[in-house]
Amino acid sequence: MMKITQRAELPKGREWAIRAAAVLLSIVFAGTVIAALGFDPIKVFAQIVNGSVGSQMRLNQTILKAIPLTITSMGILVAFKMKFWNIGGEGQIMMGAMGATYAALHLPPDLPPTAMLAMLAAASVICGGAWAFIPAYFKAKFGTNETIFTLMMNYIAIKWVTYLQYDLWKDPGSLGFPRIAAFPPSAVLPKLFGIHVGWIVAVLSVVLVYIFVNHTKKGYEVTVIGESVETARYAGMNIKHVMIAAMLVSGGLCGLTGMVQASAVEKTLTYSLSANYGFTAIITTWLGRLSAPAVAIVCFAFAMLIQGGAYLQIALLIPASVAEMIQGIILFFVLGSEFFIQYRVSFSRRAARGVA
Amino acid sequence: MQDTAIQMSGITKSFGSLAANENVNLTVLNGEIHALLGENGAGKSTLMNMLSGIYSPDSGSIFINGKEVRFSSPKDSIALGIGMIHQHFKLIDVLTAKENIVIGQKGGFFTRGKNLTAKIKKLSDEYGLDVNPDKKVYDMPVGEKQALEIIKVLYRGARILILDEPTAVLTPQEIKKLFSIIRNMKEKGCAVVIITHKLGEVMEISDRITILRKGRSVGTVVTKEIEVPPLIEMMVGKKVDLSIKKSRVEGKEDLLALDEVTVLDSEKKQALKSVSFTLRSGEILGVAGVAKSGQKELCEAIAGLVPADKGRIFFNGENILGKSPGEIIKMGIRMGFIPEDRLGMGLVAGMDIVHNIILKDYQGQKGVFLKRGPCVKKAERIVDSLEILTPSVFTPVKKLSGGNIQKVLLGREIDSNPKVLITAYPVRGLDIGASYKIYDLLNEQKERGAGVLFVGEDLDVLMELCDRVMVLCDGRITGIVDPDTVTKEDIGLLMTGVAERRQA
């Protein structure tokens, strides 16, 4: 007979022991599976690390993967801090990218790059923010459920961009292949130290979100609302106002991810641009316990896992599916450990029925 | 002949590093009313939850009717004839009494019909329970709901009843009725355990008392052979002076006046019906009434948290009705509010003392950034002056004890020298020492010239502490009385709405 009960707060040491155990277990378990598939588990794990940070080029790849994840996570963090479950990162990224693309294709291409990129960024923040404003407004005004609302808005955004790509904005010069024209060179983010400057955007977003949450009055209001709406009301906060403002920030940051990806990576808009960052960011934000620096570290660890996994295919000629499975196992255990931190599971013998 | 119904020996139960029960012993006989007495956090509920199968003990053994048992779920406990009546009823409002009784039982929902009604009737008659089997729960007064809960467990064959704080929601008259039911059960040979911290009731109803303190059993005494003061000493661990001083303040002026205020609840029912009264400086105005008589709405309407449907609220001559808390703060009105739900409304549980102090401070700050410095000093001052026990001002308030949490809240609210202080059940859940500290603080405020509205539940305290007592019944004021000139029973009658009286 198994019983699950909520734990009282665990001492930090115990929490850590559980997490460490989870990581170890995931390695043992994944290792067993790898061995069963006929690969050398030690080599495989070595290659995950080696493949993510083992050379300058691989490290660059890891950073490239961490950039969109980090910016999006910062956006998600601001919403989650308020317990506004913004599952709409995907859609906000898409709409942000759309805004940036519109600007890139319609502004005079000979604008100085700085001005051009500033316009792109502004357009993406406005579009991403506007997309997030809709569910925020409905929640503030009518109390709609934001989880479902933001989730659905993702599909609307993705289908909309698909429509743009296949029809409305289809590049006539592409022999009928459905795609949108490429950005002019002035609308492409430049590189610094071998990586597009999106990394600076990511670092800045972490710093600014940290300051916003911890050192501004608005950030304080967001935190209080997240902890207890009743308390916020009691303290005289204008909850609707704060909720909408925070969602504008959240959606704006997700939108900025869209601009960075569209400008620096894709150099155009495609319907698969959001690449699930909006969803993955939910996991990273949660694992980072809504603390900006911690979330940034988790994002990097995540990017390592993705890049390391991708590298496995090349280094050890392991099929892509095996690499994905390893990622899945590690995630399963690490996320699973959060359950054991919050609940305890006890086993007891079935009760001996006494006198009835 | 009295044989042993429950025997719990050497029970230990820990949550993390906290030992909720440590080596607790309890023996309850058949045909006995046994009181479990202790302050909040003494481990009463934990112990009873182990008896009803919700928790299992880390060590120790439980014997029911002489046989050792090991519960893995409440089902096992029910099967052995143990029934627990929780403080918060577990009934389904839209179903009838009958349906509530059979729900979750083996067998069909419709198959029993008349049979069932007859069985319920028989149980009601036997124990003097007043329940109409076909009445919907939402039509029932609190007393009847409780009686239904009791029938529910009796119907399931319970011979051992555990009642968790059963009198908290009842009027004095309903309490009397409950006690006679409990005595009936005793006559029929049931074992009854009653959990409470109200000493008067313990002395009145129980045969024996087991006292818990800080998770340990201090001892079991025969009620007839003990007086109240030694009982308190066992409970608190030291001698306590149990008198509340009541000083008279001269030169009162009107601070807050409510004029025909009507408030609707979430279901558009009138929770407060045309309420008019005046709160003066230098007085504590008590508010008595059974639970949910409109106390919450009264406090929140004054604080601007719920919109009033009709009426006016004057603060120093200015109508503040319809203003949000933010607007009230901006008007410069100095009003303190200790809400009923301290951690859910008055404080942010996960934040530290400093950030809870900031809550009432930050709106006055200029600029975009949050200034913590002055609030750290203020927090330290409040911790010092109210003797709040905390590792530091940076400890999350949820980690503090109930009394210290309340002191943080009260400390913040009185720090701005409010003219009006609204307090809703400020001592609920606090131990005796902490309660008296709170009474002292409220008296200080009154002597300073503030007007204090004190919503309370213990009539003895209300009568000792307050200058006037206002009684609410079903959202109406049924009387405002001078506690020095009336009896507890008089107030009880006003609480049920049988009588009305205006004076003072």
Next chain:
Amino acid sequence: MKRILLLALALLTALSLAACGGNGGGQTGDDESFDGMIKVGFILIGSKTDGGFSQAHANGIDELEAYFGGLVKTMAVENVDDQNRQDIRSAAENMIDAGCTVIIGCSYGYMETMAELAEEYPDIYFLHFSGSMMNDTNFDNYFGAMEEPRYLAGIVAGMMTETNKVGYVAAYPYTEVQIGINAFALGVQSVNPGAVVNVVYINTWYDPEKEKSAAQALLAQGCDVLEQHCDTAGPIIAAQEAGAYAIGYNLDKPDSAPKAYLTAPVWDHGAYYIDVIKKILDGTFSPESYYGNMASGYVGLAPLSDLVPGDVKAKVEEVKARIMSGEFAPFSGEILYADGSVLCEDGQTLNRDQIWEINRVVKGVNATE
């Protein structure tokens, strides 16, 4: 905050420990004692076992390795979305990092990314299947005259249809695809002037579900022979389930639906890969925009299955011989677009450039975008 830091550290340490324990100092596994001549990296849009497009390339990769007997080492990144430049670039750079000096990208959508990479890595050769971009030194594209076997497949379909409706599951309304549709339709009409070709675009190269459901839609329209320009065996399976015939694409694969499979226009990528790697190794490589045909063996029609009657076989053989000898080309003689405009005039034979200007379907084809 601190916890997460520790978590990340714990993860890192655990992994690094594994790394160090592994092979003394974290030497990359791929470098182990390879003393061959060259490493070639492939980027595939699907999996090597997709039963179609990517598998055809995978067969070519196997042929390449077998030919050089260990002197050429290959690696491949599968399932690389051609709409996601981040993934394309990552796959290429990871393989370059692992020592590849030739990167072969096997989907049209990889083109711009490969062009960028070719500029950034002038020492690496980039070969792109089906693209139109190239440079003078290290970036080339390769493709084949798939219109030739498509035309032959059209003959098979045209002779075998009884409803005179032939279905075609197509990826995008894009030139490469429209060349195939038109060649096929001309083949159908050459033997059965009354037959029509119905086309459904699925707007993706690779999606087993979509491919199958598009095929079912065509079958519901009354088509009794299907042809496809997408990557998996979905349409063939759908045809077998409906008791119809189907012609595959990419590689000869009769076993997935033996009761429906007639033949398939196929690629022999191995021939090109062996040839181009030889040139790179002996230093004679220069970008040429390779365009193989049936005569060179790069494209062809898979052997006709037993379901195909003898007279059809004979007809196919006859036309095939004429194409291979250069006597006949699918896009020759008077050809009209569906809108009535002229694609090819009487007496004219379209050359490669003219063929790659096709941007709509010919008469007798019903295509809805």
